Amino acid sequence: MAEKTRSEKLKRLVAVQRHLEQMAEYDLAETSRQRAEVNQSIDNVVMALGSMDPVHRAFSQSYADRFERLSTKDKQLTGMQQLHEMRLQRERAKGDRLEEGMKEALEAERREADDNAVYDVIDQKFATPASSKLQKP
Numbered sequence: 814m815a816e817k818t819r820s821e822k823l824k825r826l827v828a829v830q831r832h833l834e835q836m837a838e839y840d841l842a843e844t845s846r847q848r849a850e851v852n853q854s855i856d857n858v859v860m861a862l863g864s865m866d867p868v869h870r871a872f873s874q875s876y877a878d879r880f881e882r883l884s885t886k887d888k889q890l891t892g893m894q895q896l897h898e899m900r901l902q903r904e905r906a907k908g909d910r911l912e913e914g915m916k917e918a919l920e921a922e923r924r925e926a927d928d929n930a931v932y933d934v935i936d937q938k939f940a941t942p943a944s945s946k947l948q949k950p
Contacts, residue, residue, distance in 0.1 A: 820922055823915035830908040837904045841897040848890045855883045 858880045861869045869876070 820915050820918040827911045827915055830911050834904040834908050837901040841901055844894045844897055851883055851887045
């Protein structure tokens with residue numbers, strides 16, 4: 814099996830890192846969706862608590878308990894969302910650094926290939942038949 818170049822190895826690492834970044838984005842989106850649901854539920858409970866309907870007044874303690882639970886869950890989800898945002902930034906920064914390294918490695922490999930091509934031309938130029946006659950005994 815042929816030896817992989819540094820840029821090929823880094824390209825693979827970039828792909829893996831971008832996948833980790835997508836996973837972090839998904840986790841952040843899911844947490845944001847859950848927060849939106851909780852906030853909608855909080856709004857509904859607040860509307861029920863403020864209602865003058867006698868049915869809602871009978872369940873006011875239940876609504877208050879539910880409001881407290883939802884508020885706690887919202888705080889937890891807010892913390893989780895902040896963690897996911899930090900994780901996403903970290904994964905994105907890692908991916909960007911790896912991608913930059915891959916580009917630099919690719920450029921170095923291209924320069925080396927160009928240099929080798931120039932050296933080959935120089936070697937061919939100086940490998941004339943006259944010089945090969947001088948080398949024969």
